[in-house]
Amino acid sequence: MTRKKTTLVPILGDQLTIDLAVLRGQDPATTIVLMMEVDDETTYVRHHKRKIAYILSAMRHHAEALRESGWTVEYTTLDDPDNAGSFTGEIARAVARHDPERIVVTEGGEWRVMAMLESWETLFGIPVTIRSDDRFLASHADFETWAAERKSLTMEWFYRQMRTRTGLLMTDGKPEGDRWNFDKENRKPAKNDLLMPRPLVFKPNAITAQVLALVADRFAEHPGSLDGFDYAVTAEDAERQAANFFKHALPQFGDYEDAMLTGERHLWHSILSPYINSGLLDPLDLCRRAEAEYRAGRAPLNAVEGYIRQIIGWREYMRGIYWREGPDYVERNFLDHHRELPGWYWTGETDMHCLREAIGQTLETAHAHHIQRLMVTGNFALLIGADPAKVHQWYLEVYVDAYEWVELPNTLGMSQFGDGGLLGSKPYISSGAYIDRMSDYCGTCRYKVKQRIGPDACPFNALYWDFLARHEDKLGRNTRLAMPYRNWHKQTEADRDATRAQAAQFLASLDASGPAGY
Secondary structure (H helix, E strand, O other), X not given: OOOOOOEEEEEOOOOOOOOOHHHOOOOHHHEEEEEEOOHHHHHOOOOOHHHHHHHHHHHHHHHHHHHHOOOEEEEEOOOOOOOOOOHHHHHHHHHHHXXXXXEEEEOOOOHHHHHHHHHHHHHHOOOEEEEOOOOOOOOHHHHHHHHHOOXXXXXXXXXXXXXXXXXXXXXXXXXXXXXXXXXXXOOOOOOOOOOOOOOOOOOOOHHHXXXXXXXXXXXXXXXXXXXXXXXXXXXXXXXXXXHHHHHHOHHHHOOOOOOEOOOOOOOOOOOOHHHHHHOOOOHHHXXXXXXXXXXOOOXXXXXXXXXXXXHHXXXXXXXXXXXXXOHHHHHOOOOOOOEOOOHHHHOOOOOOHHHHHHHHHHHHHOOXXXXXXXXXXXXXXXXXXXXXXXXXXXXXXXXOOOOHHHHHHHHHHHHOOOOOOXXXXXXXXXOHHHHHHHEOHHHHOOOEOOOOOOOOEOHHHHHHHHHHHHOHHHHOOOHHHHHHHHHHHHOOHHHHHHHHHHHHHHHHHHHHHOOOOO
């Protein structure tokens, strides 16, 4: 009797899409779908407990959805005593069980994963086909072609190309409203509002409850909390969350995109990035639905354009930069920063109210919105001179939507200026004034946001000017920093010395407290 020829199709934890390209054209009768929970992926950094729980639960639910669609799925749980602990080890066990004719897999999202996939053909002696991930609009070749034609890789120009390609918010070849970007309309501070929209919450079912127990036991030393876990873990529930956002939050998302409020975890943000990045939601579909809300008169242009820009602009652009720059991008440190992050980045126990809010929320929910990440935790890390690679590791650990391809360029490039301006034209730094303008954090802080010197002075103020002074040799000719440098030099020498002494005293106190992140 002739042995049935089998195709082995591994599906990874960020490939939870029911019509994934790797399944198209496969015969369910001769295909084994392999899904694997492995120790390597849960421990290569100390991922937030809630992040691990979300991914494992979503994987287990996705396996059930694939089975219901007619696929044969073999699934290795993390606590399986025979678990090999790595993707390659689990592939070896599956090859031994099935003697497949070939392996077909979707390209990995990260350099280290792609290296594993590319090693399998040699290791196992059978053909391995690695298919492009067509859930992204721009392939690696597309981005490389775009980048090769430009001296400067400014995201805005890439975004315009993506708008033109998709036709999103375009009329007769021109951008809707005769402008490509409405970011200037998206910087309003918010006030507490009893009618503020709320995301849906999802009570853990039996599968999620099992995962939560496993994570609590196995990853007790990892950062973060599992209390009140309420993430969607199926495509259906992620879709419900998306519908809730479009109906209730999108109309004011643009106005308050950059706002921050004490105790408000979500404001008008979608909280859909975990579901997009793991594959439960289709990013282009979300953009089209946002556009439909504008066309129907239910959401203003500044809100819809801002939302679409985050997805087809920043998200696609970050992936392009990640793959173009190579695996050594993580080592870049243009400003030569080497300080450890303070230990309270893992506890939230600091007197600075803005950082206590952003970090506390992060440890509680594994989520914070982009301004909390960029202009609070990221801004502070940059001003104190934290090692960008270690800042990158922290962000990769603590955020539920953090995969290296999107998190690394956002952190090292945009937030920490580690690439020297490849991604951003200037460092994203501010004194306490910006945080005061965009939030209510400063009103209840023990520090005084309008003071630069003295025991009650907001640390951001002296740190901001000290950062500019420390790096004038590298940043002094940056045209976007011309005004801050002029203002610095207008100050008296005595004032400048006092500011730098204040910063030095604060930095010494950080060093004395130690990193203590583990």
